[in-house]
Amino acid sequence: MAALVYELSFLFLAGMLALITVLVVRRWQDEKNRGARERMRHRAARAYLARIEGGGESAAPADLPPAAKLEAVSHLLRLMRGTERDRLLALADEDRLFDPAIAASNSSRPARRSEAILTLEQFGSPRCVQTLQVLLANDASMTIKLEAAAALARLGGLPPLRDTISLLALEANRPTRLHVALFASLAATHPEQIRQLLSEEITPPLRAMLIDALSSSGDLADLGDFERAAADEEPEVRSAALRAARRVGDPRCEAWVLPMLTDPVDFVRVQAAQTVAKLGFTRARPKLKQLTTDESVWVRIRAGEALSLLPGGAS
Amino acid sequence: MNGEDAFYFAAEAVFWLSLACFVIVVIRNLVSVIQLAVASWAFWNRPRPTARLIDLWSKGVDLAPPISVIAPAYNEELSITQSVKALLALEYPEHEVIVVNDGSKDATIDVLKRDFELVPIDRPQVAALQVTRILAIYRSRTHRNLIVVDKENGRKADAVNAGIGFAQTPLVCVIDADSIIESDGLLRAVEPYMLDDGSLVAVGGAIRVVNGCEVRGGSLRKIAIPREWLARFQVVEYLRAFLTARVANAELDSLLLISGAFGLFRRSMLVEIGGYRHDTVGEDLELVVRIHRHCRENNIPYKIEFVPEIVCWTEAPISLAGLRNQRARWQQGALETLGTHRKMLFNPRYGRIGMLMMPLLVIEDVIGPPAELIGYLIIPAAWALGILSPELALAFLALTFVFGTALSIGTLALEETQLRRTPTAADLASIAVAAIVENFGYRQVNLVFRLAGIKRYLRRETGWSAVPRVGFN
Incomplete structure (x- = not known):
C-alpha cells in the first residue's frame, strides 16, 4: 500500500510536469510565431480579395492552414457588404472553411458545440444557418438550443x-x-x-x-x-x-395605468408607481400619496420615489 | 508498568498516531484529486465564456436585474475616490454603488463628500440588519447611482448588513474595500441569473491575486505576476482554491464558500436570513452555510453557483506577519462556522452539505492541519526509532511534497488550457516553479499559522487581526 502511494505520487507528478512543460512550450511557440501567423493571415486576406475581384487564382493558396484562412475571412467579413460579402461567403464555403465548425456541432461536448455556434453565427452562410437550425431542433441541451436560437435570430434564420x-x-x-x-x-x-x-x-x-x-x-x-x-x-x-x-x-395609456395603482397585488402596484413616474402622470399624485402608507414597504418606497420624480417634486 | 512496558506502550501510541496522520493526509489528497478531476470535467463540458449571450441581453436595460454593489470602507481616505470611481465605471446596464463608511477615524467621509458632492437624503432602510447606529445617508449630486451610508464603527459584517438594508435592487454584490472588480465582472457574475428559474440565491466568482499587476485609478490595467515569492505562492493557492475546489464543489451543488471579496446574492435571501453574522471572523463562509441550512430546513428550492471566470482581484499579504493574521483568521472562521452549525454534521436532513461537505470541512480545517504538521515530526522520528517501516515514512513524504506539487501543477495546467490569463510563457513557467517550491516551506508555515487560528478559536478571541497592505502599483 505504502509503496503504491509512493509510486503513484511520483507518477502523478511526472505526468503533470510533462503536461505543464508541453503547455509552456506551446505558449512560447505561440508567442514566437505571432508575427508569422499575422503574415499568413495577411496573405490569406490578399488571396481572398483577389479572388473576389476575379483577378486572382481560383483557389486559396494551399500552403495556408485553414485557421489562417478562417481568420482572414472573419476579418474581411467585418469590412464587406452586399455582393462582395456574399461572394466571400461563397468562396469560404467552396474552400470548406466551415466544415470543422459543422463537424463540431455534432460533438458530444456542449463546450465544442457552443464554440461551433460562435463560428457558424459569425459567417452565417446558408450551410451555417442550416446547421444552426438543426442544433435548435435537435440538441439535447436547452442552453445550446437557446444559443443557437440567439444566433439564428441575428442571422434572420429563426423558424x-x-x-x-x-x-x-x-x-x-x-x-x-x-x-x-x-x-x-x-x-x-x-x-x-x-x-x-x-x-x-x-x-x-x-x-x-x-x-x-x-x-x-x-x-x-x-x-x-x-x-x-x-x-x-x-x-x-x-x-x-x-x-x-x-x-x-405613450401618454394614451394613462386611462388604464392609473387604476392599477390600486391593484390588489403589491408587485403590480410597485410597477404601476414606477410607470406613472416614468410617464409623468401627475394625476396619479393623490393616489401615490396614499400609497406612501401602503402595507408593502416596496410600494411605499416606489410611491415615494414616484412622487419625487413627478413634475413638481414630492410636494 | 515497568520501563519496557512503558516503552512498548509509547511505541504503540507513536505507531497509531503516525498511521492516523498518514490516513488523514491520504484522505485530504484524495479529496483534492477528486476535486481536480471534477473541475476538469466541468471545464471540459462548459462552454467557454462568450460575449454573445451578454450582447443579447445587455442592450435591454430592463432585462438586466439591477444590482447594488455594497462596498464597506474603513480608513480609506487615500484610495476611496479612485475605488468608488472604478465601481461607478463598471460595465453594467443598471447598478448602484452603496459605500458604507464604517466609522472611519480618518477623513474617508469628508473625501467622499468633497469628491462626489454628497447631499444628505432621507432614504428608507428596507431592513435594519446592522447593530450599530446609522449617522447619515447621502446621495451624490454628480453620480445619481452613488449612495453613501455613514455609520458607527462595527466590522465588515455590520457595514455590509447596513448596506444590504439600504439596497433596493433584487441583487446585491458584496465586495471588500480593496477588491478590484474586472470591468465586466458584474456582467459575468449575473449571467447565471439570466438563465435562472427563480431558485438561484447566490453566485461566487473566481478571484486572483493583484500583486504585481498594474492598477490605475482603481482599475486593473495590465496583468503581471508578483515579484515576491510569498505572493507567487498565493497565486498558486488561489488557483487551487478557485479553479479546482470551488468549481468542483459548485458542479456537485455543494459550494460552501463565496469569498467576501466578491459575491452576488439575491437581496431577499440575505434579508430573510438576517444578513451576515457579527460574531464571527469567518462571516463569508458562515453566511453560505447558513443559506444552505435555512433553505434545507424550510424546504426552499435553491441553487448556489460559481463563475470560474475572473471577476475580481485582491491584494495578497507579502509579509509573514500579514499572512499569519489572514490564515489564522480564516482558520478561526472555519472553526466558528463548524461550531455554530455542528447540528448539520452527518445529518441527512441537510443532504450532501451535511453528509459530505461539513465532514470534509472537519477534515480540512479541524484535524487536517495538525495531523499533517504532527506527521512531519512524528513519522520521520518513528521511522528512525524503527517503529514505522521506511516505506510508510517515504509514502507520507511523497504524499505531502510530491503529490501536493502535482496537484498544484495540475491546477495550473487547467488554468492554462481553459482560461489562459497568465500573461506570457515566462510567467507561466515562473508560476509553475512557484507551484513546486511552495511545497517546501511555505505549505508547512501555513499549517503553523492555521494552528494559531485553532488557538485563537479555543481562546474565543474575537479581535480582527488586520492584514497589512502595501497598495497597488
Whole structure:
C-alpha cells in the first residue's frame, strides 16, 4: 500500500510536469510565431480579395492552414457588404472553411458545440444557418438550443415564433430573462407573429414574456394589446403590461395605468408607481400619496420615489 | 508498568498516531484529486465564456436585474475616490454603488463628500440588519447611482448588513474595500441569473491575486505576476482554491464558500436570513452555510453557483506577519462556522452539505492541519526509532511534497488550457516553479499559522487581526 502511494505520487507528478512543460512550450511557440501567423493571415486576406475581384487564382493558396484562412475571412467579413460579402461567403464555403465548425456541432461536448455556434453565427452562410437550425431542433441541451436560437435570430434564420417557442420548450418551462431578451430582439422584425400568439390560449408566463418582447418593437399600434394584458387575471401579465407601457411611453395609456395603482397585488402596484413616474402622470399624485402608507414597504418606497420624480417634486 | 512496558506502550501510541496522520493526509489528497478531476470535467463540458449571450441581453436595460454593489470602507481616505470611481465605471446596464463608511477615524467621509458632492437624503432602510447606529445617508449630486451610508464603527459584517438594508435592487454584490472588480465582472457574475428559474440565491466568482499587476485609478490595467515569492505562492493557492475546489464543489451543488471579496446574492435571501453574522471572523463562509441550512430546513428550492471566470482581484499579504493574521483568521472562521452549525454534521436532513461537505470541512480545517504538521515530526522520528517501516515514512513524504506539487501543477495546467490569463510563457513557467517550491516551506508555515487560528478559536478571541497592505502599483 505504502509503496503504491509512493509510486503513484511520483507518477502523478511526472505526468503533470510533462503536461505543464508541453503547455509552456506551446505558449512560447505561440508567442514566437505571432508575427508569422499575422503574415499568413495577411496573405490569406490578399488571396481572398483577389479572388473576389476575379483577378486572382481560383483557389486559396494551399500552403495556408485553414485557421489562417478562417481568420482572414472573419476579418474581411467585418469590412464587406452586399455582393462582395456574399461572394466571400461563397468562396469560404467552396474552400470548406466551415466544415470543422459543422463537424463540431455534432460533438458530444456542449463546450465544442457552443464554440461551433460562435463560428457558424459569425459567417452565417446558408450551410451555417442550416446547421444552426438543426442544433435548435435537435440538441439535447436547452442552453445550446437557446444559443443557437440567439444566433439564428441575428442571422434572420429563426423558424416561425410558434415553432421556436415549442423547440425551446417554453410552453412547459418558465421563460428566463434570456428568453425575454431573445424575443425582444425579434419584436421589430416579427411583431405580427407575436400579436398572433397573444391572441391565442397560452400560459401566463409566456404571455408576460411576449408582452415584454412586443413592447421592444416601439410600435404604438400595440397599445391595445397592452391594455388587454393590463386586465388579465394573472398579476405577472398585468406587471408586464405596465413595463410595456413604460417602455413605449405613450401618454394614451394613462386611462388604464392609473387604476392599477390600486391593484390588489403589491408587485403590480410597485410597477404601476414606477410607470406613472416614468410617464409623468401627475394625476396619479393623490393616489401615490396614499400609497406612501401602503402595507408593502416596496410600494411605499416606489410611491415615494414616484412622487419625487413627478413634475413638481414630492410636494 | 515497568520501563519496557512503558516503552512498548509509547511505541504503540507513536505507531497509531503516525498511521492516523498518514490516513488523514491520504484522505485530504484524495479529496483534492477528486476535486481536480471534477473541475476538469466541468471545464471540459462548459462552454467557454462568450460575449454573445451578454450582447443579447445587455442592450435591454430592463432585462438586466439591477444590482447594488455594497462596498464597506474603513480608513480609506487615500484610495476611496479612485475605488468608488472604478465601481461607478463598471460595465453594467443598471447598478448602484452603496459605500458604507464604517466609522472611519480618518477623513474617508469628508473625501467622499468633497469628491462626489454628497447631499444628505432621507432614504428608507428596507431592513435594519446592522447593530450599530446609522449617522447619515447621502446621495451624490454628480453620480445619481452613488449612495453613501455613514455609520458607527462595527466590522465588515455590520457595514455590509447596513448596506444590504439600504439596497433596493433584487441583487446585491458584496465586495471588500480593496477588491478590484474586472470591468465586466458584474456582467459575468449575473449571467447565471439570466438563465435562472427563480431558485438561484447566490453566485461566487473566481478571484486572483493583484500583486504585481498594474492598477490605475482603481482599475486593473495590465496583468503581471508578483515579484515576491510569498505572493507567487498565493497565486498558486488561489488557483487551487478557485479553479479546482470551488468549481468542483459548485458542479456537485455543494459550494460552501463565496469569498467576501466578491459575491452576488439575491437581496431577499440575505434579508430573510438576517444578513451576515457579527460574531464571527469567518462571516463569508458562515453566511453560505447558513443559506444552505435555512433553505434545507424550510424546504426552499435553491441553487448556489460559481463563475470560474475572473471577476475580481485582491491584494495578497507579502509579509509573514500579514499572512499569519489572514490564515489564522480564516482558520478561526472555519472553526466558528463548524461550531455554530455542528447540528448539520452527518445529518441527512441537510443532504450532501451535511453528509459530505461539513465532514470534509472537519477534515480540512479541524484535524487536517495538525495531523499533517504532527506527521512531519512524528513519522520521520518513528521511522528512525524503527517503529514505522521506511516505506510508510517515504509514502507520507511523497504524499505531502510530491503529490501536493502535482496537484498544484495540475491546477495550473487547467488554468492554462481553459482560461489562459497568465500573461506570457515566462510567467507561466515562473508560476509553475512557484507551484513546486511552495511545497517546501511555505505549505508547512501555513499549517503553523492555521494552528494559531485553532488557538485563537479555543481562546474565543474575537479581535480582527488586520492584514497589512502595501497598495497597488
